[in-house]
Amino acid sequence: MASNLHQPTDLPEVLPLSPRREMLLRAQGHKGFLIGLAIVTLAALCAVLAPVIAPHDPYVQDLTNRLLPPVWQDGGSAAHLLGTDQFGRDLLSRVIYGARVTMLVGVGAVVVSGFIGSLLGLLGGYFGGWVDSAVVFLTSVKLAMPGVLIALSLLTIFGGSLLSITLIVGFLFWDRFAIVVRTATQQLRSSDFITAAETAGASKAWIIGREILPNVLNQIIVVASLEMAIAILVEASLSFLGLGIQPPMPSWGLLVSEGRPYLMFKPYLINVPGLTIFVLVVGINLLGDGLRDILSPRGRA
Amino acid sequence: MTALLEARDLSVIFPIGRTLFRAGQSLRALNNVQFSLERGEVLALVGESGCGKSTLAKVLLGIQAPTAGEVFFDGRPLADQSRRDLARRVQPIFQDPYSSLNPRHTIADLIALPLFVRREVSTAQARAEAREMMGLVGLPRRLEHAYPGQLSGGQRQRVAIARALVTRPELVICDEPTSALDVSVQAQILNLLQEMKETFDLTYLFISHDLSTVRHFSDRVAVMYLGQIVEIGATADVIDRPLHPYAQKLKNAVLPADPSRGLPPLRFDGGFPDPTNPPPGCPFHPRCPDAFEICPRLRPDRIAQGASQVACHLYDPRHRAAAPDHSAKET
Numbered sequence A: 001m002a003s004n005l006h007q008p009t010d011l012p013e014v015l016p017l018s019p020r021r022e023m024l025l026r027a028q029g030h031k032g033f034l035i036g037l038a039i040v041t042l043a044a045l046c047a048v049l050a051p052v053i054a055p056h057d058p059y060v061q062d063l064t065n066r067l068l069p070p071v072w073q074d075g076g077s078a079a080h081l082l083g084t085d086q087f088g089r090d091l092l093s094r095v096i097y098g099a100r101v102t103m104l105v106g107v108g109a110v111v112v113s114g115f116i117g118s119l120l121g122l123l124g125g126y127f128g129g130w131v132d133s134a135v136v137f138l139t140s141v142k143l144a145m146p147g148v149l150i151a152l153s154l155l156t157i158f159g160g161s162l163l164s165i166t167l168i169v170g171f172l173f174w175d176r177f178a179i180v181v182r183t184a185t186q187q188l189r190s191s192d193f194i195t196a197a198e199t200a201g202a203s204k205a206w207i208i209g210r211e212i213l214p215n216v217l218n219q220i221i222v223v224a225s226l227e228m229a230i231a232i233l234v235e236a237s238l239s240f241l242g243l244g245i246q247p248p249m250p251s252w253g254l255l256v257s258e259g260r261p262y263l264m265f266k267p268y269l270i271n272v273p274g275l276t277i278f279v280l281v282v283g284i285n286l287l288g289d290g291l292r293d294i295l296s297p298r299g300r301a
Numbered sequence B: 001m002t003a004l005l006e007a008r009d010l011s012v013i014f015p016i017g018r019t020l021f022r023a024g025q026s027l028r029a030l031n032n033v034q035f036s037l038e039r040g041e042v043l044a045l046v047g048e049s050g051c052g053k054s055t056l057a058k059v060l061l062g063i064q065a066p067t068a069g070e071v072f073f074d075g076r077p078l079a080d081q082s083r084r085d086l087a088r089r090v091q092p093i094f095q096d097p098y099s100s101l102n103p104r105h106t107i108a109d110l111i112a113l114p115l116f117v118r119r120e121v122s123t124a125q126a127r128a129e130a131r132e133m134m135g136l137v138g139l140p141r142r143l144e145h146a147y148p149g150q151l152s153g154g155q156r157q158r159v160a161i162a163r164a165l166v167t168r169p170e171l172v173i174c175d176e177p178t179s180a181l182d183v184s185v186q187a188q189i190l191n192l193l194q195e196m197k198e199t200f201d202l203t204y205l206f207i208s209h210d211l212s213t214v215r216h217f218s219d220r221v222a223v224m225y226l227g228q229i230v231e232i233g234a235t236a237d238v239i240d241r242p243l244h245p246y247a248q249k250l251k252n253a254v255l256p257a258d259p260s261r262g263l264p265p266l267r268f269d270g271g272f273p274d275p276t277n278p279p280p281g282c283p284f285h286p287r288c289p290d291a292f293e294i295c296p297r298l299r300p301d302r303i304a305q306g307a308s309q310v311a312c313h314l315y316d317p318r319h320r321a322a323a324p325d326h327s328a329k330e331t
């Protein structure tokens, strides 16, 4: 091999930060992101560790201790920090177990919808032509459908269960993934690095999976976080309407629905699960906005 | 001896604006392009923006099918050769090293890409070869795990060169490899390309805007205008004693430029014609100071003139007599 005669002079001594380090730095200084991350982490921990941290079995009825108020009200006891419901079940434990349902449906639905939408977006954006026309057509059809109404009717057919809710919500909310990923892919398709991969002999699957996907992953993550908030709200609404998660399984939407008869006298039965839904959805949105800021590409050096 | 590359009568027509409901127009990006490239030679391709240089590069790389005509690589039609085979023997270097390197891959992985997709050697072996290439193109080893975003333009172009050469290709198609770089770095990259040519016995098709670069770098020059090669010949002939009126204008447009200001735009009287609606006859006639009565009516043939070939009626013995001051054009 030839010796390297020329001495390059365009080499700076100190490298700029690696992309990963830079994102970490940005994340550390982003308040909204950190708050959102804390809330979502807390909910995820509740979901995973429910059997460990819940003080009671969420299904055990104790008819002598029905409708106990939370600890900060008269008659409340430290044994039931958030009080009990009309069957004497511990509300705190039910809320903690409810996090499982919420997170499972939220994550599961987004995995399904993210997979469908991203795949369609990648295919349409990369291949263009009739493939793209088909993707655009499917997306327009999807957008013209009233999602929640269709979810309602499908649930009356298939019945409400964790799996059916997850799949139905997943199959109904992939459009934003498809639109975002398709646009991003179209922009990338004309990049020279795609041509370079083609001239190196890379297959279409390689180009889509190894060259394009890593570049649209950021956008997918941001959409996923926002879609997860929507999936959680849809699950809560469906369960509230009685078509989603079926009792006695604790879902936050179902808890609100079960507390409805006691709205006047025992408002905490509604306030507590209502607040957890609200806080989690706000947290997820903060996380999503934060991710958008943190992951957005830096301008050219 | 067969030429390494031979382009025979290549044409590329892009349909534009066509939808299911509308016929649209067609854009002739290449028009009967014909040339050959010998082993070890550097052929420069010059011409204004939009004249079809990159389209020609894509056809030669086998990623754009010609509408008509054929490319022969090493004596065999390109269309008959496998993508895989061709990928090893012909490689591109692009103009913009910001767009040609995937920002999500590390430097070593970017260089190893052509080896990865071939799957002939293990990933570790491919990375080792990439590191060896890094040394050859003057990139320090510590950049192995860096991302393109951390590199300067010159360093990125070194990465692109290393990637192009890692499979030891025979032909490298450089599409304006220095024009996106700082002037101070351009010379370094040109030196590197020159050094690599000697190390690996490369043949270059060197697309450029910059005639001063071309003069130092190439053996022959082809001048393109609106999808056609209007003049092709030895570098000294085409650059210093151009025959075609367009090549003469290029020469004059370039000479007075201040070299510190980079590439002078090749802009002069009138604009570049609309490629969807090219002028009839000789495509250059609306801007040609020497145009005469035959020019708008008949497309000129390629005429051998000395060692060069030129597509201009002024040099065609059948029409020359009709030119207003033909005596001045005779050599």
Ligand SMILES: Nc1ncnc2c1ncn2[C@@H]1O[C@H](COP(=O)(O)OP(=O)(O)OP(=O)(O)O)[C@@H](O)[C@H]1O
Pocket (backbone or CB within 6 Å): B014, B015, B016, B027, B029, B047, B048, B049, B050, B051, B052, B053, B054, B055, B056, B275
């Ligand atoms: N895929 C395409 N579809 C339609 N038109 C195209 C396509 N690619 C190129 N063209 C057109 O073909 C013509 C030649 O383009 P090309 O990129 O080859 O020019 P160029 O000489 O490389 O220009 P530059 O110096 O700016 O790189 C241009 O008018 C361009 O708009």
Ligand SMILES: [Mg+2]
Pocket (backbone or CB within 6 Å): B053, B054, B055, B175
């Ligand atoms: Mg070009």
